[in-house]
Every structure is written in C-alpha cells, then in structure tokens.
Amino acid sequence: MSTREPLPRAYEPAAVEAKWYPHWEKSGYFHGKPNPQKKPYSIVIPPPNVTGILTLGHVLNNTLQDILIRYHRMKGEEVCWFPGTDHAGIATEARVEKYLRQKENTSRDQLGREEFIRRVWQWKGEFGGKIIRQLRTLGCSCDWERERFTMDEGLSAAVRKVFVELYNKGYIYRGQRMINWCPVAKSALSDEEVIYKDVAGKFYYFRYPLSDNSGYLVVATTRPETMFGDTAVAVNPEDERYKHLIGKTVKLPLTDREIPIIGDVHADPTKGTGCVKITPAHDPNDFEVGKRHNLEVINVMNPDATLNARAGKEFEGLDRFAARDKAVRMMEEQGLLEKVEDIRHAVGYSERGDVPIETLVSYQWFCNMKELAKPAIEAVQSGKIKFHPERWSKTYFHWMENIQDWCISRQIWWGHRIPAWYNDATGEVYVGEEAPTSPGEWRQEEDVLDTWFSSWLWPFSIMGWPEKTEELKYFYPTCDLVTGPDIIFFWVARMIMAGCEFMKEIPFRNVYFTSIIRDELGRKLSKSLGNSPDPLDVIAEYGADALRFTITYIAPVGMDIRYSNEKCEIGKTFANKLWNACRFRQMQGDTSAHFRALPEDIVANVSGDERWMLAKLDAAIDSIDTAIAEFRFHSAAHEVYDLVWSSFCDWFIEAEKVPMRAGGAEKERALAVLDYALYRILRLLHPFMPFITEELAHQMGFLGDEETIMFEPYPEDDAFRNADAAALARIDGKFELVRAGRFLKASYNLPDGKKVKFFVKAVDAESLAFLESEKASMLSLLNAEEIEISLADYDPAVNGAAPSQVCALGTVYLPLAGLIDIAAEKAKLEKQKKELTGWIAGTKARLGNEKFLAKAPENVVADTKAQLAAMEEKLARTNELLDSLK
RNA sequence: GGGCGAUUAGCUCAGUUGGUUAGAGCGUUUGCUUUACACGCAAAAUGUCGGGGGUUCGAGUCCCUCAUCGCCCACCA
Numbered sequence A: 001m002s003t004r005e006p007l008p009r010a011y012e013p014a015a016v017e018a019k020w021y022p023h024w025e026k027s028g029y030f031h032g033k034p035n036p037q038k039k040p041y042s043i044v045i046p047p048p049n050v051t052g053i054l055t056l057g058h059v060l061n062n063t064l065q066d067i068l069i070r071y072h073r074m075k076g077e078e079v080c081w082f083p084g085t086d087h088a089g090i091a092t093e094a095r096v097e098k099y100l101r102q103k104e105n106t107s108r109d110q111l112g113r114e115e116f117i118r119r120v121w122q123w124k125g126e127f128g129g130k131i132i133r134q135l136r137t138l139g140c141s142c143d144w145e146r147e148r149f150t151m152d153e154g155l156s157a158a159v160r161k162v163f164v165e166l167y168n169k170g171y172i173y174r175g176q177r178m179i180n181w182c183p184v185a186k187s188a189l190s191d192e193e194v195i196y197k198d199v200a201g202k203f204y205y206f207r208y209p210l211s212d213n214s215g216y217l218v219v220a221t222t223r224p225e226t227m228f229g230d231t232a233v234a235v236n237p238e239d240e241r242y243k244h245l246i247g248k249t250v251k252l253p254l255t256d257r258e259i260p261i262i263g264d265v266h267a268d269p270t271k272g273t274g275c276v277k278i279t280p281a282h283d284p285n286d287f288e289v290g291k292r293h294n295l296e297v298i299n300v301m302n303p304d305a306t307l308n309a310r311a312g313k314e315f316e317g318l319d320r321f322a323a324r325d326k327a328v329r330m331m332e333e334q335g336l337l338e339k340v341e342d343i344r345h346a347v348g349y350s351e352r353g354d355v356p357i358e359t360l361v362s363y364q365w366f367c368n369m370k371e372l373a374k375p376a377i378e379a380v381q382s383g384k385i386k387f388h389p390e391r392w393s394k395t396y397f398h399w400m401e402n403i404q405d406w407c408i409s410r411q412i413w414w415g416h417r418i419p420a421w422y423n424d425a426t427g428e429v430y431v432g433e434e435a436p437t438s439p440g441e442w443r444q445e446e447d448v449l450d451t452w453f454s455s456w457l458w459p460f461s462i463m464g465w466p467e468k469t470e471e472l473k474y475f476y477p478t479c480d481l482v483t484g485p486d487i488i489f490f491w492v493a494r495m496i497m498a499g500c501e502f503m504k505e506i507p508f509r510n511v512y513f514t515s516i517i518r519d520e521l522g523r524k525l526s527k528s529l530g531n532s533p534d535p536l537d538v539i540a541e542y543g544a545d546a547l548r549f550t551i552t553y554i555a556p557v558g559m560d561i562r563y564s565n566e567k568c569e570i571g572k573t574f575a576n577k578l579w580n581a582c583r584f585r586q587m588q589g590d591t592s593a594h595f596r597a598l599p600e601d602i603v604a605n606v607s608g609d610e611r612w613m614l615a616k617l618d619a620a621i622d623s624i625d626t627a628i629a630e631f632r633f634h635s636a637a638h639e640v641y642d643l644v645w646s647s648f649c650d651w652f653i654e655a656e657k658v659p660m661r662a663g664g665a666e667k668e669r670a671l672a673v674l675d676y677a678l679y680r681i682l683r684l685l686h687p688f689m690p691f692i693t694e695e696l697a698h699q700m701g702f703l704g705d706e707e708t709i710m711f712e713p714y715p716e717d718d719a720f721r722n723a724d725a726a727a728l729a730r731i732d733g734k735f736e737l738v739r740a741g742r743f744l745k746a747s748y749n750l751p752d753g754k755k756v757k758f759f760v761k762a763v764d765a766e767s768l769a770f771l772e773s774e775k776a777s778m779l780s781l782l783n784a785e786e787i788e789i790s791l792a793d794y795d796p797a798v799n800g801a802a803p804s805q806v807c808a809l810g811t812v813y814l815p816l817a818g819l820i821d822i823a824a825e826k827a828k829l830e831k832q833k834k835e836l837t838g839w840i841a842g843t844k845a846r847l848g849n850e851k852f853l854a855k856a857p858e859n860v861v862a863d864t865k866a867q868l869a870a871m872e873e874k875l876a877r878t879n880e881l882l883d884s885l886k
Numbered sequence B: 001g002g003g004c005g006a007u008u009a010g011c012u013c014a015g016u017u018g019g020u021u022a023g024a025g026c027g028u029u030u031g032c033u034u035u036a037c038a039c040g041c042a043a044a045a046u047g048u049c050g051g052g053g054g055u056u057c058g059a060g061u062c063c064c065u066c067a068u069c070g071c072c073c074a075c076c077a
Helices: A013-026 A056-074 A089-104 A113-127 A130-138 A153-168 A224-229 A284-293 A320-333 A370-381 A392-401 A470-475 A485-503 A535-542 A544-554 A565-587 A600-605 A608-629 A633-662 A664-685 A690-699 A725-747 A765-773 A775-782 A822-848 A850-855 A858-884
Strands: A040-044 A078-082 A172-182 A187-189 A194-209 A216-221 A232-235 A249-251 A258-263 A275-278 A337-350 A358-367 A386-388 A420-423 A428-431 A478-483 A508-513 A756-762 A784-790 A804-806 A810-813
Touching: A013 A130, A013 A535, A013 A544, A013 A690, A040 A056, A040 A470, A056 A078, A056 A130, A056 A478, A056 A535, A056 A544, A056 A608, A056 A633, A078 A470, A089 A113, A130 A535, A130 A544, A153 A172, A153 A428, A153 A485, A172 A337, A194 A224, A194 A249, A194 A275, A194 A320, A216 A224, A216 A232, A216 A275, A224 A320, A232 A284, A275 A284, A320 A337, A370 A392, A370 A485, A386 A392, A392 A485, A478 A485, A485 A508, A535 A544, A535 A565, A544 A565, A544 A633, A544 A690, A565 A633, A565 A664, A565 A690, A600 A664, A608 A633, A608 A664, A608 A725, A633 A664, A633 A775, A664 A690, A725 A756, A725 A765, A725 A775, A725 A804, A725 A810, A756 A765, A765 A775, A765 A784, A765 A810, A775 A784, A804 A858, A822 A850, A822 A858
Parallel strands: A040 A078, A040 A478, A232 A258, A386 A508, A478 A508, A756 A784
Antiparallel strands: A172 A187, A172 A358, A194 A216, A194 A337, A232 A275, A249 A258, A420 A428, A756 A810, A804 A810
C-alpha cells in the first residue's frame, strides 16, 4: 500500500482516505469473532433509521464509538462493533408513501398491504441504508459482516418470541384505553412519541343553557370542536355556587342532546369558572371522570382528525380546525360565546407527523412495564450499569419509577405484525410465534408493533438471540453504549429492561450520553432552518480525520456543542502539522531501526531534551488512558493536540535539530528517539485520526505493506518521567530562558532571525555547568550568534546597557549598545518588582498563619516555602537590575 | 409545579478530588520567506471566574440565595 515518495508540502486527505478504507475492509480488519485468548470488547451501534442520512449528530456519536473500538483493538482486545439499521416504521412508511405518490402517483391504500410492503422492501434495497455507506466515509471500523436490520428474519423471530412470552406472563394485553393518536400516520403513538410545544391558543368561554331555562353554565375550552363528544358538565360537589345544580341537565349547544351536571372533584372551583365540560372520548382526565360516573364515550373524530357522523350533519367530514372555527362562529351567532382569551399553552405534537395529536379512546395493545422496570432500576442503582455523565441516572430513575404502560400497537403496515389471531366465530384470541394450527377461521391482527419493540432487543437480537450463539456467549453483555440523551426512554431504558428480562443480564456496562450539536447561535440543527451542514461536504472540504478530531476536540462532556464548519480548521491544521513533522523527519534520512523500542545503550545516553520528550509522552499516555476510561474524549483530544504541537513540534523537533546537525552517533541517537516518539504519537492518535496515522505509519517506514497500525499496540507508559525529575526541571528551565531571550528580542522589535549576542548570569555553579552544556541548543533555539554564560554580574561598562529577564536558572541580558529604552526597562522591572512584592507579602502572610501551618498538608506548606524562597531570590535580582539602571 | 444544566478573555470553551500568579483555540496587535509546516514560526494584550452571602488556613472549584438563559418531566377544563 505504501508509496515511499517525498511527502507533499500539505496533507491532502481525500486520496488517503479513499485508499485506506476499502483496504481495511477487504482485509477483514474490522471483523471480530469469539476468541477465548483475548478479552472481548463490544459495542452495538444505535441503529440509524434505514431512511436516514448522516448528520453531525451521527458524526459525533459514531466517531466516539470508533475511538473506543480502535483504542481497545490496539489494546489487544477482541473487539466487535455491531452495526445495522432500524426499520423505523412510521418514518419509513411515510417516506415510501411520499415516494410512491411522486413517482407513480399511487398510494399505500391503492396498492394494498402485501404489495405496499413489497414496495417498501424494494425501496429499502434501492435507497435505504445510505447512512451505512456514509459511516465508511467517516472511517468507522464497524464489523460489516455482522450488519443487521431490525426486520431481518432472525430479529423478527426474536420480536415474536418476546411478544408471546410477555403475553403469556400477562404483561402484554389488549384493551380500550386513552391513547395518543397521530392523524398523519393514522396510528396510535406511545407517550414518548408525543412532544409538547408551547403554542399560542385561545380559551373559549361557552354558555351551556340549563334545560329548565333557568340560566346557563359557563365552561371554558381550548378544543371547541370536541364539544360534540361532551357527555356531562362537572362541578365540584363542594362548590357552593353550583352544588344545587348537580343532577340537573344542560342543553348541549349545536346538538339536540341534553347532558347531566355531575359533581366530581376533578372540577376545581378555583380554576376558570369552576364548571368543566366532560368529553370522555377526547381527554384523559375526562375519560377518568366518565368511568367514575358511567358516562357514554362519544368519539367524534375519524382517524384523519376530521369530524365524524357523531358531530352531526353540519360538521361531519370537516377538519378539526375548520370545525373549531365553525363551532365558535355558530356559538357566537347563538349568543352562547361569552368571551375568548388568548393563551399560550402546551400542545402535544406527533414527533413524526409534526401535527397536534389527538387523545382518544381506542383498542390497542399495551405492555405493562412495572415488573420489567424493577431489575432495570436495580441495575443502575447498584452501579452494574454506569451512566456518563452520572446525572442522567436521575432522569432515568424518575421515568422508570413512574413508568406507564407502553402502547405497542401501530395502525401501519411496515413493521412486525402482531402475532395474534382472532377467531371471529368463537371469539377466541390466539397468541403464538406461528399462526394457529387448530381448525377454524383465524384472522391475524392487522396492527404492527412499535419500532422500538424491536430496537429494545438490539443488543442480543443482533447477536443471533434466541439462538444460543457463540457471539452471545462471548460478546454479551456489550461494554459501552454511546448514544444521545434524547433516546434515554425510547431506547436505553427499554434495552436495560429487555436485557434483564430475556438475557437475565444487563445489555451494557457503561452508557455515554453525547452532547447535542447546535449551530453557532445555539440553535438546534434542523433541515428547515438550513443550519445543518452535510457531513460529506465537510469531509470533502476538511477531511474525515479533521472532522472527527474537531468534533471530539470541541465536544465538552455532557454539554451542548456549538458547531460551525470553520471549527474544522482545528482538525485540518492539526493534521497538516503532524504531516509536516513527518515530512521534516523524512528529510533527515532513513527510518531508525529502533522505532519500536529503544535499545539499552540509547536509553542510557539520551540527552536531556530527549528524556524530556519521552517523559512528556508518558504523561500524555497516562492522561489519555484515564480520559478514555472516563469517557472524557475531549480531554484526550486536547492532550494529544498539545503533545504533538507544543511538546513535539515546537520544542522537541527544534531542539533536536542540534544533534541532527552534529551528525554521526549524535544524529543516529537523535533520529532513533525521534522515530520512537513519532511512532508512539501516531499510534496514540490513531483512534482519533485513523487515516492520516495509517498513511504516515507506512510513509515513514514504520509498517510494511501487509501491516496495519490498527493492530499495533497502543503505547504504554515507559516511566521515563520518573527517571530524573531534577533533570527534567532543568530542561524546563532552559526553555524558560529561551522564551525570555525571545521576549527580549521581540520587545525591541528585532527580527526573530537576527543573530544577536546574549549574556546569561547563572544563579549558581550547577546551573552554570548545565547551561554551558546546553549552549549549542540555546544558540539554535534563540537564533543567537553567541551566548556568554557566567556567574559574574553583567557589566554595562563593558558591553553597554542591556534589557534583561529574570529566570529560574539565571538572568538573561540582551546588550543593545545604545538602543536600550531605559524608561521601558525600568517600567518593566518596576512592574515585576511590584508583582513579586505582592506575592511575597501574600505568601509570607500565609506562612505566618498558624492555622495554615497546622492544617494544610505538609507538601503544600513545603511548596509554599520553596516558592517564597524562589520569589525572594528573584526579587533580589530584580532589585539589583533596577539599581544598575540608575 | 418538579427536576437538571449553564453563566470564566471580544467569540467558542477547558479547568480531575478546594492548594502557588485562572488556561487553550479563534480573533486582535507586533515581528518573521529561521534547514517540516503561512494549514506556519516567535512574541504580546485582554479576566472584579453572573450578583450576594456562607463554610474553610485557603473557593472558579463546596453550601445557601438571587438573576438570566437552556433542557427534561408533569399539568393546564
């Protein structure tokens, strides 16, 4: 695969990405299979809708999963990322209906059930699963051999088995209850599929005349069109204003019906007029009231939310909103409209249809969740399953502890048909995995199951359950789940319940809830706002690695992300930086033989800079391990970014130019350490930026054609940073001096490249010796002509007045022969003196505080004392400099 | 109504169990074609850590309270 040519000046991701992914996939690198020699690590993908296309939300979600997968793979575990798609009943049915209407001018109902389903499968084959192909562009290392669809035969068998089991346990039942109805899908919905929006509405105050013509009651409603279903008016039995009316009747306007006035606590005397119209068929509270008083349930609506015959001739067939207007108008004409108030109120909308839902009474299938919830609550309470961030467990507990029956039947065709059969002759109901074999006319239930009724089995159905497969034995339970907090009820909670019930084992150990991605203005990304960038465009412009890295880098734990395409510059420039570091290395000659491990003699002879670099690497490796273990992906990204850019490129490579120039054994050692560090960096970075790291590992000659970085060991701590803390501190001191010298040059507007002479007065003999030994390095880093290091005071009489900087290892002077701005120097030193004096005073006060000495930990006290000494020493030198300027 | 989160540099955000002088990227300013990189190098400036109170030797960090913004759940005849 590798073509060892000089690297171009800038990284061009497109060709590299297009090259490696197919190679990885063809080579079977993504495939995981049970292997008793290795520790299993598995993730199941949150199955995207088969109709879906890649969004930035998916990018974040799947990048994080891929980071985990690649990280654990390199850690030597047997990893498997199970991918697949969800049949998404309502969404897909709507999508295909639209397609058929546009392409063939036909409809679901024209085609009939069997033909329509055939067409949906056809559509899926042709257009479905686009997102799965897009995930490849992103670099996701899913085990595509194991790709599943929630309506595959095996997964469908799992659904049937689960349905029958829960039915036999008495959890699943069919009943007439108040449900949420979507007029667009013409189907029942679960409570979770209803989203509440605050919208402007009106409160209509209607007069309902008493039958005896002795006056009227005023009732308020936001839904005038449901009045045709009113079967009572309720007042509070304690309400002095109305209690004498209980038992009388009112004439229901616009109808010829009379309805009773009933006493019920549901009527709150403090709210509105104290009188409530009761519409049992269209309001959950009213339904309860109706049950208590044995009221008739009059459904006045058709499935498409037009009014039906029960609303009377004038209203039959009218859309609910038209009917509302008409009812109000007619009430007004009859003098029965008392007043109208503007209000804002929450209205339930269908998640998919984006229209107000109707609550109505209907026969549906339900699943009682109470018993299923118990072990699932326990699993999270006990810590067997951990949520990250932990606070989501509160949301989880609150919902689980108040869990309601789940309405699982849908009046659509695309989905798992409920395995129940009716015998109309005998009235029998048969529920079984297969059709009944007993004689008689059996008619299968028309309804299908809620999409989530298959998704909740995903972690084990995808592994072949109910068959007892090797995969289940090895990979179940999965390790980590990465998903959005918006589906905590829909999916996460239900998977935990299903796992506990059917596998007797939790489905995963950790759940990481990703951030929600917003635009720069903090708005949710949406198609209608046009603020939702297409990830494929972003990848084309910046590269997949850049997008992956950027989104990881900017995603804080548990908070919303403000995303804009421009932010991908972070990842793009970072990739380019890494590319050029390798390009530089390539120019220095052949790859060292020691890039995998440094031999003893090199380790024994590493320079201070080299030890410093190896120590930085160790520290970064530890931080990254910890960060990934705690799902702090952005910390890991920041850590590796700083390591590469600051430690490796800005300091280490620049410092190593000295031994590399020296040639011979010096150069050989420097290149060995450089290669060793570089290959560790590439591996550290691979989970975040898979393409560029694979490409560079080959370009640099670290890997042969038949090898892949994917299975190279993830770097581990070499303990270099524990080797010699004092030596590492001295290198930091050298860098501080370099920074100070550069500052002096910049302060006097000297071009960075100008060769100048510095003087350094070392603080002591030890520092003197060290700085002398690092002289070549400092000359190079400072771009200086000469550096004179001594223990003696700088003598302005000899070299002229010089601005200076006080550092830990010594004071740096830049002689400027007449150019020195004495006033500016004085001001700088006075400022420094003031700061030092302030800190010293503060530190002394702290050390003078007996309580501090008594209560603070020893190391804090010792550190404080050391700081004080250092500051006092610095102050003394600052004062000397000030004196010298007088 | 119940719950959760946020408020730190001009912007977007870091800041692990409380412990020196609060950081990064972008932007801004200055100087640079220095043996990879202008997708770059070097340097600089900007903060009463939302307000108030408390605990503590010590608070951006813990507690209380207020304000503003956002999310979730419930309810709303």
